[in-house]
Amino acid sequence: MTQPHDGAQPVEGGLVAEVEQMTEEQRAEHFAEVAEVVAPDRDIAVDVGQTLLRLQDVTVRFGGLVALDSVSFGIRRGEILGLIGPNGAGKTTCFNAMTGVYRPSSGQVLLEDKPLGKANRHVITQRGIARTFQNIRLFGEMTALENVVVGADARHKTSVLGALLRLPRHHREERQAVDRAMALLEFVGIADRAAEKAKNLPYGYQRRLEIARALATEPKLLCLDEPAAGFNPAEKEELMGLIRTIRDDGYTVLLIEHDMKLVMGVTDRIVVLEFGKKIAEGLPAEIRENPAVIAAYLGVPDDDVA
Amino acid sequence: MTTHKTPARPSIRERWNSLSRPAQWGILIPLVVLIYFLPWLNPPLLATTGTDFPTAMFDVARYALVAVGLNVVVGQAGLLDLGYVGFFAVGAYVAALFTSPSSSLSKLPYIWTLPLAMAITMIFGVILGTPTLRLRGDYLAIVTLGFGEIIRLIADNVGPLRGQSGFEAVGSDAAGKPFLANAGLWYVLTVTVIIAVLLLVGNLERSRVGRAWVAIREDEDAAEIMGVATYKFKIWAFVIGAAIGGLSGALYAGKLGFVNNQSFDVVTSMLFLAAVVLGGAGNKVGVLLGAVVVAYLPLRFVQIAEYNYLIFGIALIVLMIFRPQGLLGARQRLLARGRQAYQRLLGKGEQISGDSALAAEPTPGGKA
Secondary structure (H helix, E strand, O other): OOOOOOOOOOOOOHHHHHHHHOOHHHHHHHHHHHHHHHOOOOOOOOOOOOEEEEEEEEEEEEOOEEEEEEEEEEEEOOOEEEEEOOOOOOHHHHHHHHOOOOOOOEEEEEEOOEEOOOOOHHHHHHHOEEEOOOOOOOOOOOEHHHHHHHHHHOOOOOOHHHHHOOOHHHHHHHHHHHHHHHHHHHHHOOHHHOOOEHHHOOHHHHHHHHHHHHHHOOOOEEEEEOOOOOOOHHHHHHHHHHHHHHHHOOOEEEEEOOOHHHHHHHOOEEEEEEOOEEEEEEOHHHHHHOHHHHHHHHOOOHHHHO | OOOOOOOOOOHHHHHHHHOOHHHHHHHHHHHHHHHHHHHHHOOOOOOOOOOOHHHHHHHHHHHHHHHHHHHHHHHHOOOOOOOHHHHHHHHHHHHHHHHOOOOOOOOOOHHHHHHHHHHHHHHHHHHHHHHHOOOOHHHHHHHHHHHHHHHHHHHHHOHHHOOOOOEOOOOOOOOOOOOOOOHHHHHHHHHHHHHHHHHHHHHHHOOHHHHHHHHHHHOHHHHHHOOOOHHHHHHHHHHHHHHHHHHHHHHHHHHHOOEOHHHOOHHHHHHHHHHHHHHOOOOHHHHHHHHHHHHHHHHHOHHHHHHHHHHHHHHHHHHHHHOOOOOOOOOOOOOOOHHHHHHHHHOOOOOOOOOHHHOOOOOOOOOO
């Protein structure tokens, strides 16, 4: 075992304390470095606006219940797409159909024009779709850092034999994974609790940790399932900032959210579901004015009814 | 094996973690040397009355090796395996078939049967794992229980395996000389094997393999969605666990010099599992401790050996009420460079915050 730290700076208070003592400029520089590690392969600049993921007439049936009824829409590279709808509209089912948790009863999901078909869930992740969960599902007994490294492992190739004998690839991947995971923890703002077990983290930290873990899989599309559930307005504001930064770093984001203010404020386009059907798709301003959406989701103003 | 005391508070572990590497070695090396010489020291309080002390120590070591192997399956990957004795039996029979004069197969030097036993039990691990690891939880437990029984019944009923009459002079060479002269040497060999296995399993633990196992144990669906090839890694856990079980079986056969169908029943499987659960599934030091308790106490206190299972049963129930995570709770280091990473990030070593039962702060809204 080598001694910790490569000698650039003494490990007085560690990185977290160091950042706190930086001047504004140093801090900006530091976070630029962090962003570089967080999103190493940003290919957004070349083909923003191309369709990344497309749902084609996706239907999901559970016995007699039709949870999704031939839903079609596309997600464009580099955008934040909001997926909204009243409770039970099929938002999470839609998520699950995309990430391989359910197989569509008919229709298909295409990632970069190639159908996901019967690919296993972990293969779908490796092809570039990552998600968070509505009800947080972290690996509770692992530390925050270890949770994120599990995400990074999705891209690793070390074999069991390689790990057993600690071959060079294992060392290289471990080093890179830990560096990246620490950068991601800093990026989502929870680096100070990196060594704590996930289950002992405060609720807001757990939500952010889920995002960091999903980002660690280097996704092309990041799906966030109600990431702001249970947040107070200030925390929601912060989260909106984080989601925008993620998009600016080259990720495409699909966002399920109940909070109208958050959805309208952060998304580029919105798809509205009701009873498993798509009832509207468009810019936030259009959605706000759309009578079908207002009736279904935002509620019909009393004076209109009269 | 190691004589770590059960920590009343997590502070012992914290103190251990805060020691520098050289200091940790400074404690570990003398401890290991002491463990190696135990059979010859024959300490007055520890000495066993019914069995001679080196033989008792070998039995403890054999259980410890089994516990380390079973811990990979049950503790790390969280796959409840009730038929682990099946792998142990396969290992023992491989050693017997290739060394005993009663067997019609061509003979090999005993030492070669150790890797061979591992290889063959690994094949059995794949055969058992491939169809069954699609099952989860209780269903998997029942199927593995069945596997253990199948192996036992094969040993009972298949002619060439010689049922109760068994194989004699297992591990002896052509001249009839046993592989090792006395139980003390067998103990030394087994302890050496345990240390090697611990190092290798530790390497796996601090890699993507170990992380995949723990992720599967924690939440299999979430693990798969995060890109863990769950099925593949579950098979690996089974195969590696099987290899260690088989190795232990082969050592047991060599030491005893005799193998028949009598020592591979379900109760033995339960004792193996008890060692893991008692010590703390998912904690290597814990399961070693559990194995020492399960194997050593009945040999030391022969007066109560009849009530063995009664006492274990009660002890397990009491333990599950007051300390469900076992004597030492699950704790694994899953990063090859974790120590440096945490140090760089926080300016201090890894802090072990709130171990399961002792967690001070509940998760606010955790699983809502």
